[in-house]
Amino acid sequence: MNGPSLALRQRSLGDPTAEFPLFPPLTRGCPKTSTEEIAYPLDVVYDYAKVDRRLFEQAPGPDLARWSPLLPPLDAPTLGEGGTPLVPFGDVFIKDESRNPTWSHKDRLNRVAVSAAVASGAPGVVVASSGNHGASAAAYAARAGLPAIVLASADSPPAVQAFVRAYGAKVASVPGEKRWPLLREIVDRLGYHPVSNQTVTHTGHPFGPEGYKTIAYELFLQLGEVPAAVFTPTGYAELLYGVWKGFAELLLLGVTEKAPRMFSCETAAGGPHAKALAAGLPAAVVELGPTDAYGVAGSVGGHRGVVAVRDSGGEAVLVTDEEMRRAQRELARAGLWQELSGTAGLAGHRRLRRDFDGPVVCVATSSGFKDLGVGGERYPVLEDPTLDDLMP
Template sequence: MPQGPTLMVTNEIHPKDEWQLSCNSCKEVLDWTITHFSCPQCRITGKTGLLECRFSPRRKPSRPLITEPSGIESYADFLPPTNGHRTQWHATGNTPLKRSKHIASHHGIQNLFFKIEADNPTGSFKDRYAAVTISLAKEAGYRCIAVSSTGNLGISVAYYASQYGMPCVVIVPSGTPTSFIEQLEDYGAHAVETTSKGRQLFLEYLGHLPHWFAVGLFLKRKIQNPYGIEGYKTFAYEMLTQLKASPDFIMFPCARGNNLYGTWKGFREAHEWSWCDSVPRMIACQPDGADSLRVSLHRGVAHAVELPPVSSAAFSTAETVAGDESLAAIRESRGSAYGASEAQILNAVNELKVEGISVEPSSALPIACLPDFIAEFQPLREEIVVCVLTAGQRNLTTSGTHYLPSRHERLSPSLSSLRDYLTRQCLDIESQSI
């Protein structure tokens, strides 16, 4: 593979020593930089270390008195620094917090709220993750974006890449519905369909090309992303602004649990800065069979348990393993994790329709898990419970036609097929032809 690009340092808005990267494995602290690779110190010893952003302000930030937040941009002082590349942040976040009527009454919860992420630009909570990540990549001088995704992340990354004028390749699984491909095409993305093995191979290859930024997950892998979860901290900041206090419980649909961990990180910071008197308990909600967090808590293990692959109506959360950091956040917050059956998930989708809210099945997981949550915690009348509804309903059924958009191709899992595709699409960076 080609050699990776030299790591680029941004022009900091905040003093340089306020932002650093730290390795959750070897504990090495690194100067602030924008990279999609794992910890360089761990790589020397043949290991893979997970990098995370570390914000250490010189003075304790005062709580922002924001009466009308304008998206995550309102909290820019507490997010990774960019100079002039957060122009798209104003449309992201500041999503509604709606008090439940019917579901709250049915379950006997006085203060049940829904955080409705469908109001983001692409209809998903992943916009918070992608907005921060792509703006930093643009700031650092990267010219092209690559991501491997089965759903919402790919659409979010494609959207923000288009907003910053950056060509974007989205690597999708074989059999991806045409309607999903068409949504990617609407944002000008190049969709590459290949096998599971090919998806990882392609992402790592593109990540090693000059000028390409590979958008990974916050997971211990060769290609990873320490920046996106910083965008999820805005869940905490927004809830504190909207509720004027910390909720007592937050229930999240979880696959890897990046959203849960990022939100927990935001509340920990807010508590440390005296923005709130308490922090919420974090509750993970997953489909049965893909409930890595529930199984891990039950077994009392330190690392998240990997489960066999399963299929689920809640497809965007049907992953085999969650992140260790999300598992630790649940324990630290004295929270819990639950699994829900297919019938419970689909019934929860219908329950939300009575509230006037249409969501994809994965987003209904907190509602599906409410009975187990109530049985364990028996929330008091005055306690506040927030269910994060991560995405609105998408129509991802096939269109029934055989039309393939011009930028969409099915490729064999070989680097030669990817190189040929890049050349055909005028994305051959090594030949400087973009």
């Protein structure tokens, strides 16, 4: 029932008539439709007529191979990604992606993107990331027997850098404006496979969002229905678009009769997708202000996020650091410790204060241990403790 991949080819999100072979993955955007100002990402097209609908009758579980017909070829071995719990939380459900192997949603992307590196015969993997993406890429590269280079920002949390180095990756802290030129040089001169962005507006890896589609499949099975709304923390919007595409495929295949509204939850310090949607642009670049939510702190948006929000009838929501901190505390008190960025979905739902006709899902993306400053605190020693010292 699962069987081989039914992926056929790549197609531009800027013009669906612009199509390309499935390999090699076009990691610098569509060569036909992109301009100097806007880079259009590629999407993956499948032979949907051959998909067995019984695929959606199996219980969700770890290993994305569970969904292999609707993914590009999975040539990299699994670490047990996917199958994360859906936790009831007051008036919403939390899709807790911190339960993945490297404690973030990025494992779904990297199982697929590192598989492309293996299938392409690349000698290694390179990524520009200061957190979850770098750790995940390093882990999946190690599992596949490939070296990895991770270009981190100068202010990347030391704990996260140690996490990445533990997988054997070469980690270099590089000023932000120099990371992407260096990444392109590594790709061009060393032949390493890039699993992060190389373009003026975000395109990323064309296969990456395919891994995130599996969240939609799991939500449908876990809820027993399609949610009315999904709120996702949004940086470059690969997660947002992937979840939207997954639900769109369920609708296309006749498995469901509707799709949810998608809500992009960005930091108020930036918000390139909110700007693009408000201005009717395919993508936008903004000036980024200060924020501790580094996982969603991006000045560069991409067309995928615009498509997901626009086509689903959703909205872009801007949230402050304080709103995310409140959501983080709220989740932690219920046993769900999330990175500040990972709470943007719940913070966005709280900010919107809207009722929906059906279940609402907030995706929580990453473990709280990856936050800035975690592990650096020192607490006083109780030299002569009493019971009063221990009371809540």
